[in-house]
Amino acid sequence: MAxxxxxxxxxxxxxxxxxQLRQAIKLLQSSNLEVSAFxxxxxxxxxxLERDERPDIPPPESAPPQEPAAAPDSYDAAGAATLPAEADAPLDIRDWSNVYDGEPARGGRADFEDAPRGIEELAAERPRTLREELAWQVRLAFPEAGDRLIAAxxxxxxxxxxxxxxEDEAIAAAMGCDVPRVARIRAVMQRFEPTGLFCRSxxxxxxVQLAxxxxxxxxxxxxxxxxxLLARRDLRGLMRICGVDAEDLADMVAELKRLDPKPGASFDASPAMPLVPDVLMRPAPAWTAPDGTLEAAWLLELNPETLPRILVNRGFHARAQVSATREERAFLSEKYQAATWLVKSLEQRASTILKVAAEIVRRQDGFFRHGVTHLRPLILRDVAEAVELHESTVSRVTANKYIATPRGCFELKYFFTTAxxxxxxxxFSAEAVRHRIRSMVTAECPDDILSDDAxxxxxxxEGVDIARRTVAKYREALRIPSSVQRKREKAVPA
Structure with a gap:
């Protein structure tokens, strides 16, 4: 051959x-905080791009009809579009006694000035950190400068x-002082607030806290x-070593539970960020079915606090193109396409989240009405086929997305359980079986501890075909001790 x-x-x-496609996929699987930052x-x-700052106030009844929106604002559990709820009417202020009119408060300011206090002065003071609090206590406890330097x-x-x-020896060698001096200063600082700091075990x-x-x-x-021995729940061995009976040992263990094993961890702990749900769910008005029965449904809507509201400034784009050069027109065209694509991606993200959430609510209706025992098995393929999306898209939509329901706030991933x-x-749903195992262990009697076989x-x-190793796996996932350990715990009165 040639x-x-x-x-x-x-x-x-x-x-x-x-x-652009990578950006849309990234926005779909991002949380509302990540989308807002982007x-x-x-x-x-x-x-x-500009922020949409128009107020969400419905037009008056006498106003001419507006152009219909491109997408519905909410869905019911079956996927039907519903109208947005009417905004609350503004309150008519009749009592002006609690309205701030700019005048100084009674008694005047602490610095005897007549100007009203600024908003920066009304803000709450920043709480002191653990090290700032300890430094303040060091200045009160140690009058000598050398002791304060070691304490610092x-x-x-x-x-x-x-x-x-x-160790104290290493600290004394680094500071060039005696070991007893470091030990004395550390013993004093162990009684600082919060008590129990500066310990090695x-x-x-x-x-220190008990003393x-x-x-x-x-x-x-x-x-x-x-x-x-307490970690192994060997209460009989502890009673023999401590020389106490069961009632005294229970009091001692209760005393230990009231102590703080990590006194420094809670002092500087940052406040927990509130969980903002992406979808809001509420009961819908009851309606009469064709067979005459009274049916109830759910209404779903996107949380407006998690929806970035942006617009494309087409007027500025048209005016800028009139006197723009070739390079400037290319730049404006690129930015215009990026802005248009971002707005469409956000709209598509919101519509997809609402569609998937409505299908999940429709399939898990028993959970919302009767509790976790009625949670049904559900996989991604079931929802994907119902909403005509790919399984990977449904997986991205349900990741880091939360729904506020009458039974609490749940991640959308929570409703997908194995059968x-x-x-x-x-x-039966695996989550419902785990809940049943927890309920059985909680309700067991001290004289009749349930083993895994039981x-x-x-x-x-009850109709659940489950193996013993599966029960042991679920019990360990729920952090429930074995039957032997639970028997030891309940042998001593709490």
Whole structure:
């Protein structure tokens, strides 16, 4: 055969991931906080994007009809479009006694000025950190400058839990002082607020707190020396070592539970961020079915607080193109396409989230009406086929998205659970089975502790065909101790 160059014409199909498509996929799987941050960056980067600051006030009845919206504002559980709820009417202020009119408060300002206080002065003061609080206590406890310098070094060596991992000898060598002096300063600082800081072990931390409460007796000291037996729930061994009966040991364990094993962790803990749901759910008015029965449904709508409202400034784009150069027109065209694509991507994201959430609510209607015991098995393919989307799209939509329901706020991923077969041919949700196992363990009697085999037998009587190893796996996932450990715990009165 001849060897040489040759031209061939072939037709192939391939999926090209354009930057715009990657952006749409990224927005689909991002949380509302990530989407808001991305939109803020685009507002600063793209001059053709602007924030939509129009108020959400419905037009009066006498106004001419407006152009209908392109997409519905809410869906019911079956996917039907519904109209948005009317905005609350503005309140008519009749009592002006609580309205701020700019005059200074009674008694005047602390600096005797007549100007009203600014908003920056009304803001709450920043709480002091743990190290700032300890530094303030050091200035009150140690009058000598050398002691304050050693105390400052101890504060700098604290870990986030409030422990001090470095020995006194190493600190004394680094500071050029005696070891007893460091030990004395550390002992004083262990009584600082919060009590139990600057300790090297859990036993020392708990001992300092008990000594502060005058509860460190020989029996309690023996309990602290054998915390590993308490972790193993060997209560009989602890009663023998401490020389106490079951009632006294229960009081000692309850005293330990009231202590703080990590006194420094809670001091500087940042406040928990509130969870803002993406979808809001509420009961719909009841309606009469064709057969005469009274039916109830659910109304779903997107949370307006999580929807970035942006517009494309087409007027500015048209005016700028009149006197723009070729390079400037290319720049404006690129930014216009990016802005238009971003607005469409956000609209498509909102519509897809609402469509998937409506299908999930329709399939898990029993959960919202009767609780977790009526949670049905559900997989991504079931929802994808119902809403005519790909499974990967449904997976991205349900990731990091939350829905506020009458039973609480749940992630959309929560409603997808595997199926467990039943003895009668029906299937049960794995989450419902885990909830049933937790309920059975919670309701068990101290004299009749349920083993894994007993739980399996009880579930099979209820129609759930489950293996013993599956029950053990679910029990460990729920952090429920074994039957032997639970028997030890309940042998001593709480």
């Amino acid at each position: 060897i040489g160059p040759r031209l061939d014409l072939r037709f192939t199909q391939s999926l090209v991931m354009t930057p 939109v803020e960056e685009e507002l600063e980067r793209n001059p053709l 070094q101890l504060i700098a060596l604290l870990d986030p839990a409030g422990r001090l991992a470095i 859990l036993r020392e931390c708990l001992a 502060e409460r005058d509860r460190l007796d020989p029996a309690m000291a023996a309990l602290l020396d054998h915390l590993e 467990i077969g039943g003895t009668g041919g029906e299937t 739980i399996v037998a009880a579930l099979r009587r």
